[in-house]
Amino acid sequence: MSKWLKQFLFGIWGLLLIPLIAPILKKWLEENVFSDPNDVATTVFRNAVATPAFDxxxxxxxxxxxxxxLVFLTGVVLGVSLEWLNRKTDEKKASELRSLGSKFRSLSDSIKxxxxxxxxxxxxxDLxxxxxxxxxxxRKFHLWVPDGHVYRLPDASFLCEYFSCVGKLLEEGQFDRANSxxxxxxxxxxNVTLS
Known part of the structure; x- marks a missing residue:
């Protein structure tokens, strides 16, 4: 959804909220601004402008x-807001997974x-x-990771290849393939640890 259309929807929705806020505003004005019955200007303004507008x-x-x-537009605004929030959450998750892929590849290079x-x-x-x-x-993203058995292997090739392959897929944004x-x-x- 375009930015101007979203702003337009929120603007219309805000205008529709004014009649709901009007009784509260009227009461506040009567108690705080229009409270002096002896002030002629206040009485004239209240009777000529404020009362008809609020009515x-x-x-x-x-x-x-x-x-x-109001109900319809509230639903639309809620839907737009949830869609935007979902998109932002997905973008954040994708960014974190790409960063994790970069970290995996860096670890692979260091171990090699x-x-x-x-x-x-x-x-x-130290790594x-x-x-x-x-x-x-x-693990936070439900990816399988090797346990402590990996340090009992005869060399680091398993860990290097794991970090390299999974990291490359994560960096490319292929999250389902990275999980597989x-x-x-x-x-x-x-199999290696059992033998």
Missing amino acids: NLLALGQQRWFKFA IRSASSGWPDNVR KPAMMSAFASA EALSWKPFLD
Whole structure:
């Protein structure tokens, strides 16, 4: 929905709320502004302008078509607002998943560099907090992540490939394929750790 159409709808809806607010405003004005019966200007303004205007607004608020229009437009405004909120939530989730993909790819590159030397898993001890953070973020989005068994593997190739493949799909915005890819690594890890 275009921005100007959304503003137009909210503007019309705001105007339709005026007859609903009119009784409250009238009471407040009578108690605070028009309270002095001896002031001639206040009495004239109240009788000539304020009272007829509020009476017309109250009469408008009682019309059947007005009530229908208000309810209908409230539904439209609510629907537009929910759609906008849903879109923003989806955009935020997509951004977080792309960021997670980037983090996965970065971890893959770091582990590959470290795995050139011997000493797995001790040579990635300082990367464990970053890996645990990435795993926690992935779990939040219901992605399968390897458990502690991955550190008992003879080398880091499993973890490098997992981070690389799943991370690439996440960065590209292919979230369903990334989820399937992540799950496809589970049987391999299960089989390796059982043997």
